[in-house]
Amino acid sequence: MGIKLRPLASGQQLMANSNEYVIIMNKKKKKIKEKKEEPKAIKSKEHIVVAHSPKKDEKKEPEIDKDLDHLLGAHCVLKSKIIIGKNLKGRAYICSRMTRDEVLKTSQDYLDIICCKTLTKKIKQEVIQKTIENIHNYFNRGYLDYRKSVTEAEDFAAIEWEGQGSIIKDIMGRKYIDFLGGYGIYNMGIRHPKIVKAVEMQLRRMPLNSQELLEPLRGALAQLLGELAPGDLQQCFFINNGTDAVEGAMKLARLYTGKSGFISTVRGFHGKSMGSLSLMGKAEYRQPFEPLLSNIHFVPFGDADELEQELTKLQAVGAGIAAFVVEPVQGEAGAVVPPDDYFPRVREICDKYGILLIVDEVQTGMGRTGKTFAIEHWNVVPDIMCLGKSLGGGVMPLSAFMSSRRIWKKLEQNPFVHSTTFGGNALACAAGIAAINVMLEEKLAEQATRKGQFLLNELAKIQKKYKKLMLDVHGKGLLIGMDFVTNNIGYEVAAGLFKRGILVAGTMISAQTIRVEPALNIPDKYLKVFLDKLEETLKQIDKEGVHGKHTE
Numbered sequence: 001m002g003i004k005l006r007p008l009a010s011g012q013q014l015m016a017n018s019n020e021y022v023i024i025m026n027k028k029k030k031k032i033k034e035k036k037e038e039p040k041a042i043k044s045k046e047h048i049v050v051a052h053s054p055k056k057d058e059k060k061e062p063e064i065d066k067d068l069d070h071l072l073g074a075h076c077v078l079k080s081k082i083i084i085g086k087n088l089k090g091r092a093y094i095c096s097r098m099t100r101d102e103v104l105k106t107s108q109d110y111l112d113i114i115c116c117k118t119l120t121k122k123i124k125q126e127v128i129q130k131t132i133e134n135i136h137n138y139f140n141r142g143y144l145d146y147r148k149s150v151t152e153a154e155d156f157a158a159i160e161w162e163g164q165g166s167i168i169k170d171i172m173g174r175k176y177i178d179f180l181g182g183y184g185i186y187n188m189g190i191r192h193p194k195i196v197k198a199v200e201m202q203l204r205r206m207p208l209n210s211q212e213l214l215e216p217l218r219g220a221l222a223q224l225l226g227e228l229a230p231g232d233l234q235q236c237f238f239i240n241n242g243t244d245a246v247e248g249a250m251k252l253a254r255l256y257t258g259k260s261g262f263i264s265t266v267r268g269f270h271g272k273s274m275g276s277l278s279l280m281g282k283a284e285y286r287q288p289f290e291p292l293l294s295n296i297h298f299v300p301f302g303d304a305d306e307l308e309q310e311l312t313k314l315q316a317v318g319a320g321i322a323a324f325v326v327e328p329v330q331g332e333a334g335a336v337v338p339p340d341d342y343f344p345r346v347r348e349i350c351d352k353y354g355i356l357l358i359v360d361e362v363q364t365g366m367g368r369t370g371k372t373f374a375i376e377h378w379n380v381v382p383d384i385m386c387l388g389k390s391l392g393g394g395v396m397p398l399s400a401f402m403s404s405r406r407i408w409k410k411l412e413q414n415p416f417v418h419s420t421t422f423g424g425n426a427l428a429c430a431a432g433i434a435a436i437n438v439m440l441e442e443k444l445a446e447q448a449t450r451k452g453q454f455l456l457n458e459l460a461k462i463q464k465k466y467k468k469l470m471l472d473v474h475g476k477g478l479l480i481g482m483d484f485v486t487n488n489i490g491y492e493v494a495a496g497l498f499k500r501g502i503l504v505a506g507t508m509i510s511a512q513t514i515r516v517e518p519a520l521n522i523p524d525k526y527l528k529v530f531l532d533k534l535e536e537t538l539k540q541i542d543k544e545g546v547h548g549k550h551t552e
């Protein structure tokens with residue numbers, strides 16, 4: 001049952017109904033009013049406690065703040081859940097805005113925590129409480145609902161605190177084996193010593209760029225990438241996020257071809273800024289922002305005939321297409337691998353119709369699928385390639401788009417038609433150079449092939465055993481997807497693994513497919529632990545059924 005309130009005007013008036021109370025307290029938490037009817041305007045610094053007297057048979061605490069929060073207005077922030085007496089439960093809000101001095105003091109408190117080597121249990125608990133409150137009050141609040149397995153963990157919500165290799169520790173010291181790899185940012189593991197050292201050393205010299213002098217590390221990283229990239233891809237540009245790489249690739253393709261249109265794939269994912277979002281193959285992300293770029297078309301992933309048919313139609317109606325944009329293995333769609341003849345045919349078709357092939361390796365690059373770049377599995381050279389995530393070695397944000405000299409020539413006339421302040425900064429490039437070094441030295445692509453094959457074989461056996469729950473297992477290298485019969489089952493598996501100390505996740509808003517993307521250098525012993533815990537979890541779900549109801 002939700003509390004009945006009417007929107008608060010500037011005076012912030014709450015209305016309490018028959019079994020809901022509004023208790024207003026002053027700064028010292030002394031009760032100054034307890035009302036069943038409308039209170040007068042609430043003054044700054046007063047505490048507002050919205051209480052609820054549960055009915056006799058009502059065991060669960062009512063979800064009151066969902067309705068209430070939107071109505072309280074700015075700077076009315078949730079402090080904590082409270083219990084007022086035996087029959088009154090509620091949530092306390094404080095109606096206040098910090099003074100500059102209070103903001104200064106609070107920032108110092110946080111700095112003390114950042115700089116403190118060992119925190120007391122009390123401080124740890126305060127950090128947990130504060131994190132939930134702060135995200136709820138100030139951050140992208142709906143986000144808490146999507147982190148259920150984390151916020152519902154045992155006694156305290158799991159607040160990430162430190163990581164090393166494949167182990168993440170929360171603030172209470174609970175350990176999790178990382179099988180999510182930050183959706184592809186930790187190919188080299190967390191805090192790889194060589195990458196951390198490079199960044200720390202660079203930090204002592206120069207963190208960001210002057211914006212005027214020439215940057216040695218940009219050049220160095222560009223050289224390494226140019227030497228590694230497939231075929232004639234040799235020129236590059238650095239930015240920070242995957243979406244930035246896709247935006248740059250789209251602009252370059254338009255500049256080179258003089259055409260405006262793009263073809264993308266159903267369920268494809270390329271980022272969420274307006275250009276890359278226009279390529280988004282999932283309705284739920286794009287619909288709220290329509291109209292996006294025009295002249296964008298979609299074909300099913302993995303079907304070259306469909307691409308050709310679409311291009312034939314578009315040619316007939318004169319829709320100028322600049323490029324086909326595609327992931328080598330669809331990541332956010334749940335590790336979907338195309339048939340082996342797909343990319344060689346795609347390459348032929350793009351050439352035949354005179355359009356560019358843009359391959360988005362943001363998630364698949366840097367060894368993830370068993371090759372440095374996944375497109376190399378099919379010996380295909382794209383016209384433009386996008387990189388991100390693990391390019392920064394799991395230490396710095398870094399992304400890039402690359403192309404051939406022939407195509408890049410269009411950018412030479414005025415290199416500032418595309419520029420950025422932070423892209424290719426010294427710290428990020430130091431991390432990128434070290435990431436390439438680690439990837440090659442530790443033969444991460446080869447490790448991904450071996451470990452991926454082992455996991456796929458073992459997971460197929462588990463799937464056969466639990467067919468009622470698990471539909472399929474697929475992937476390439478260490479980009480693996482496990483499909484469950486329902487979203488609820490997937491969620492229960494993720495939550496069950498989490499309880500058993502293993503971190504995995506579904507796609508962003510669905511748990512029906514769970515992605516397995518550990519660090520490529522994950523110790524073999526953890527693969528065994530993962531398989532054991534997964535079986536344990538499935539066994540329990542098989543026996544007890546699905547408990548919660550989660551969004552389908």
Ligand SMILES: Cc1ncc(COP(=O)(O)O)c(C=O)c1O
Nearest residue numbers: 241242243269270271331362363
């Ligand atoms: C293939 C692909 N392209 C682009 C992006 C967007 O990257 P970012 O979130 O860094 O903008 C992602 C993110 O998951 C991705 O998987």
